[in-house]
Amino acid sequence: MKLLEFLKRERKKSAPVAKERLQIIVAHQRSQRGQPDYMPKLERELVEVIRRYVDIDNDAVQISMDSEDNCSVLELNVTLPKS
Template sequence: MGIIDYFIKKKQPSSASVAKERLQIVVAHERNHRNQPDYLPLMQQEIIEVIRKYIEIDQDQVSVQLDDNDDCSVLELNVTLPDR
């Protein structure tokens, strides 16, 4: 089988298709942030600063998400705390 595998070339994804996938991810990420209020990034920074007064965390350990329902908005805050 080794010799046959040598002659059968597996298709590598083209650089255009890889670039297209990456662009789709970037566009989806930007659309998600476009719907968020302007104050959300600043609020996230301030929340991180308050948490850091009590425990050392990295910025990537905190996620803030705003979900809009029909009649209310829900602010979701997830913090991954380090083990003691």
């Protein structure tokens, strides 16, 4: 490839990609507000237990906690790899 062709080629714009990544980070941070202090440790420990049986990524586990009246609900979502 000639240098001029290299410079003229259309480059993907990084702004939309950066915006999407930032939205994901902000959503993740918002979801963790109001959670008990033990939630990050709980998530790490759950990932360790699941890894005993299935090879998963760190971000494959999503934990959320909702409270209504005097009841708390812990929701755990695990994205398993295709076998």
